[in-house]
Amino acid sequence: xxxxxxxxxxVSHYGExxxxxxxxxxxxxxxxxxxxxNKYKDDPDFLKELHDLLNNYAxxxxxxxxxxxxxxxxxxxxxxxxxxxxxxxxxHKINNVIGQALIAKRMGKTRLxxxxxxxxxxxxxxxxxxxxxxxxxIFMGKVDTDRQKLNVYRMQLLGAKVHPITSGSMVLKDxxxxxLQNWASRIDDTFYVLGSAVGPYPFPEMVHDFQSVISKESKxxxxxxxxxxxxxxVACVGGGSNAIGSFAEYIDDxxxxxxxxxxxxxxxxxxxxxxxxxxxxxxxxxxxxxxxLQNDDGQIDQVYSISAGLDYPGVGPEHARLAELKRAKYVGxxxxxxxxxxxxxxxxxxxxxxxxxxxxxxxxxxxxxTMSKDKIIICTVSGRGDKDVASIAKYRGxxxxx
Amino acid sequence: MSNLKEVFANKKAFIPFVVADDPDIETxxxxxxxxxxxxxxxxxLGIPFSDPVADGPVIQKADxxxxxxxxxxxxxxxxxxxxxxxxxxxxxxxxxxxxPFKYGYDKFxxxxxxxxxxGLVIPDAPIEEQCELKPYAEKYGVDLIPLIAPTxxxxxxKIAQSATGFIYVVSSLGVTGVRDELAIQQLSETIERIxxxxxVPAAIGFGIHSSEQAGKLATIxxxxxxxxxxxxxxxxxxxxxxxxxxxxxxxxxxxxxxx
Numbered sequence: 092x093x094x095x096x097x098x099x100x101x102v103s104h105y106g107e108x109x110x111x112x113x114x115x116x117x118x119x120x121x122x123x124x125x126x127x128x129n130k131y132k133d134d135p136d137f138l139k140e141l142h143d144l145l146n147n148y149a150x151x152x153x154x155x156x157x158x159x160x161x162x163x164x165x166x167x168x169x170x171x172x173x174x175x176x177x178x179x180x181x182x183h184k185i186n187n188v189i190g191q192a193l194i195a196k197r198m199g200k201t202r203l204x205x206x207x208x209x210x211x212x213x214x215x216x217x218x219x220x221x222x223x224x225x226x227x228x229i230f231m232g233k234v235d236t237d238r239q240k241l242n243v244y245r246m247q248l249l250g251a252k253v254h255p256i257t258s259g260s261m262v263l264k265d266x267x268x269x270x271l272q273n274w275a276s277r278i279d280d281t282f283y284v285l286g287s288a289v290g291p292y293p294f295p296e297m298v299h300d301f302q303s304v305i306s307k308e309s310k311x312x313x314x315x316x317x318x319x320x321x322x323x324x325v326a327c328v329g330g331g332s333n334a335i336g337s338f339a340e341y342i343d344d345x346x347x348x349x350x351x352x353x354x355x356x357x358x359x360x361x362x363x364x365x366x367x368x369x370x371x372x373x374x375x376x377x378x379x380x381x382x383x384l385q386n387d388d389g390q391i392d393q394v395y396s397i398s399a400g401l402d403y404p405g406v407g408p409e410h411a412r413l414a415e416l417k418r419a420k421y422v423g424x425x426x427x428x429x430x431x432x433x434x435x436x437x438x439x440x441x442x443x444x445x446x447x448x449x450x451x452x453x454x455x456x457x458x459x460x461t462m463s464k465d466k467i468i469i470c471t472v473s474g475r476g477d478k479d480v481a482s483i484a485k486y487r488g489x490x491x492x493x
Numbered sequence: 494m495s496n497l498k499e500v501f502a503n504k505k506a507f508i509p510f511v512v513a514d515d516p517d518i519e520t521x522x523x524x525x526x527x528x529x530x531x532x533x534x535x536x537x538l539g540i541p542f543s544d545p546v547a548d549g550p551v552i553q554k555a556d557x558x559x560x561x562x563x564x565x566x567x568x569x570x571x572x573x574x575x576x577x578x579x580x581x582x583x584x585x586x587x588x589x590x591x592x593p594f595k596y597g598y599d600k601f602x603x604x605x606x607x608x609x610x611x612g613l614v615i616p617d618a619p620i621e622e623q624c625e626l627k628p629y630a631e632k633y634g635v636d637l638i639p640l641i642a643p644t645x646x647x648x649x650x651k652i653a654q655s656a657t658g659f660i661y662v663v664s665s666l667g668v669t670g671v672r673d674e675l676a677i678q679q680l681s682e683t684i685e686r687i688x689x690x691x692x693v694p695a696a697i698g699f700g701i702h703s704s705e706q707a708g709k710l711a712t713i714x715x716x717x718x719x720x721x722x723x724x725x726x727x728x729x730x731x732x733x734x735x736x737x738x739x740x741x742x743x744x745x746x747x748x749x750x751x752x
Contacts, residue, residue, distance in 0.1 A: 110622055111619065111621060111622060112590055112617045112618065112619075112622050113617060113619065114546070114547045114616045114617060114619070114640070114642070115616075115619050115639075115640045115641065115642045115644075115645060115648075115652075115663070116547075116642040116643070116644050116663065117644075118619050118621075118642075118644075118645070118648065119644050119645065119646055119647075119648060120644065258553065259543070259544065264544065265544075268544055268546050271546050272546060275547075278644060374591050374594065374595065375589075375590045375591045375594050375617070376544065376591055377544075378617075383591075385591070385595070387595065388565045388566050388592065388595060388596070389542075389566075389591040389592045389594060389595030389596070390542065390543040390560075390565075391543045391544050391591075
């Protein structure tokens with residue numbers, strides 16, 4: 092009850108998590124972003140433009156597809172796939188980018204910057220920047236520009252400049268550092284389009300709201316198809332943007348189990364993992380208090396996953412809160428399990444899903460057989476896997492000429 | 494509250510910055526002692542963080558050298574213990590909030606008091622987020638040094654009013670396209686606004702390299718903080734003690750003339 096009161100009073104926190112742990116240089120600008128967001132989020136003109144772009148440009152609503160073959164093969168619960176992979180640009184990231192870019196436009200900004208891991212958020216940002224006629228620069232760890240070359244070139248084709256980041260471990264966390272630094276040095280014309288449910292307030296809230304379109308749709312779609320709510324909703328979690336969007340509308344429906352799938356890398360108990368909620372501890376980083384993989388001194392760990400999109404040492408503050416309240420459950424999926432799911436869903440359903448999403452699918456493969464045939468699972472396929480084909484081939488020791 | 498404010502009485506303070514354990518414990522101890530003997534009024538000691546988002550490339554590299562030497566929070570306290578055997582120069586820590594958070598705010602501030610650490614500069618703890626740390630800082634007499642940035646605007650008065658120790662005024666020097674004269678005019682206005690609401694000293698830092706710049710800025714501020722230029726001298730190697738000593742004297746001389 093005490094926590095509830097705190098939450099009611101303080102919009103920037105989720106229990107003890109969240110906040111605005113950010114250099115003074117950015118504090119006024121964060122306030123400007125929050126003010127603009129609160130001003131426009133219920134504004135009819137803003138919502139009209141948002142929904143028009145979501146429906147007529149990004150291809151929403153996305154399908155809720157009944158995976159009949161997968162359901163029969165696994166022999167348990169009915170499996171529905173929420174097909175965010177069918178969105179324009181091939182992932183859920185576009186939902187949030189359209190929303191934030193519309194806020195940026197209303198704030199008079201002319202330049203969008205973004206961090207990206209797998210490249211999906213970078214591609215989405217570059218796409219909307221092109222559509223809106225805005226300048227765009229993307230920050231991406233050098234390790235990720237190497238393993239996601241296709242997405243790098245896509246961003247360049249869309250007119251964006253891609254900065255490979257060579258500091259730190261050269262992955263997503265370092266890209267966020269670089270994007271924050273760049274934003275601090277150029278707030279006049281620049282809006283930082285944060286792609287994950289992380290960072291200082293109001294970013295986790297904006298990402299939650301703009302991604303909640305996923306569960307708003309899936310709820311209506313499952314009621315239409317089955318006449319009832321699902322028993323479980325499953326999504327992958329790096330920072331947690333598609334998961335929070337997939338969970339949002341079900342959080343108050345206590346009978347719907349919410350399951351986030353983290354990247355366990357080589358295993359949750361190894362040091363080559365990115366399973367933040369299972370292995371992490373409370374800390375303060377990237378503008379928020381949340382759970383992080385870190386050592387006893389508070390130095391942030393260099394994490395590992397085959398998936399560039401889940402290769403992040405922290406998690407969004409709302410997920411940390413949902414885990415603490417045991418409202419959502421978080422499980423680790425290894426590289427091996429995710430790659431197996433990548434091949435399984437391709438052969439079974441004819442869907443090449445992003446390696447990130449395959450962490451969620453891998454858990455569904457374990458979960459569905461343990462549930463009876465009258466149960467229902469919704470699994471979010473957060474993105475398509477074309478970008479991953481080369482690295483999966485490499486993982487399997489197959490040499491393909493890119 | 495610490496004795497930091499007194500340091501600024503009747504003089505312009507020179508506040509150099511070094512990264513703890515860059516490149517090893519003994520060198521850091523020697524560097525701090527050399528700076529203290531050659532005009533440093535307060536030494537700012539950096540506790541390295543894995544992801545120093547508010548620091549530039551020179552300091553990031555120094556952090557990496559310190560990590561190579563296996564720096565951790567207890568090693569930094571050990572360095573201060575060694576310094577304290579020979580010098581009572583006022584010291585403030587610069588670090589990121591996760592470091593004291595993980596150490597435990599109570600235990601961290603208590604260690605600071607035991608080692609006569611006067612204050613903490615924490616770039617990712619704006620005043621809104623200091624409420625958890627503040628009770629412990631006050632309990633052990635450690636000042637939380639707030640930062641005021643070129644973008645602080647209407648926040649200047651609010652920050653200045655609650656400040657103790659000194660105020661770290663971030664210059665826009667070194668930011669692409671900002672000319673020194675322009676930066677100085679803006680800084681001057683900022684400091685005027687600070688002075689209207691508090692008598693806590695205001696020191697300017699960020700982007701200051703030369704004794705000319707330091708001298709000019711000393712006409713409007715109570716103190717000058719120099720980070721990267723000092724850290725670069727350590728990085729360059731050679732006779733570091735001699736070079737640091739000469740550099741410190743030249744800065745101290747440049748800012749003292751104006752006092």
